[in-house]
Amino acid sequence: MPRILAIDYGNKRTGIAVTDELQIIASGLTTIPSETVISFLKDYFSKEKVSTVLIGEPKQMNGLPSESTPVIEKFVATFSSEFPEMKVIRVDERFTSKMAFQTMIDSGLSKKQRQNKGLVDEIAATILLQDFLTRKMI
Structure with a gap:
């Protein structure tokens, strides 16, 4: 069965998470500079079967698009x-991102480790993916 991949795209960094081949467990894959996402994915897709890609959609509390929406929309088009x-x-x-940071605290990571914004992005992508898997199975 092909994998599902999640992308938490940002201006500077992009967190990427992926499922196992049975699409049961979401795991963080990496965090990369955003300008390298397409080349990274070309390489990854050449090695792994992926059927679906989740891309985060930033919204404000009221459900309206956030200020980063135009950047994400441009990435989605590309x-x-x-x-x-x-x-x-x-x-x-x-x-x-807040859930990712809380996960880092709950996991016992030191303050210095929690300052790793790349890790936050990777965990955020994993949360997106795991939430999708959970809803899919209900």
Whole structure:
């Protein structure tokens, strides 16, 4: 069975998470500079079967698009033109960064380790993906 991949795209960094081949468990894959996402994915897709890509959709508390929406929309357009055969699902990413930070605290990471913003992005992508898997199974 092909994997599902989640992308938490940001201006500077992008967190990426992926499922196992049975699409049961979400795991953080990496955090990379945002300008390298497309080349990273080309390489990854050449090695691994991926059926679906989740891309975070930033929203404000009231449900309206956030100020980072234009940047994400531009990335989605580029992604779709580079990988037209790939199924893309947009998912609400509200609170994922806060949940990621709380996960780091709950895991006992030191203050210095919690300052690693790349790790926050990777955990946020994992949360997006695990939430999607949970809802899919209900």
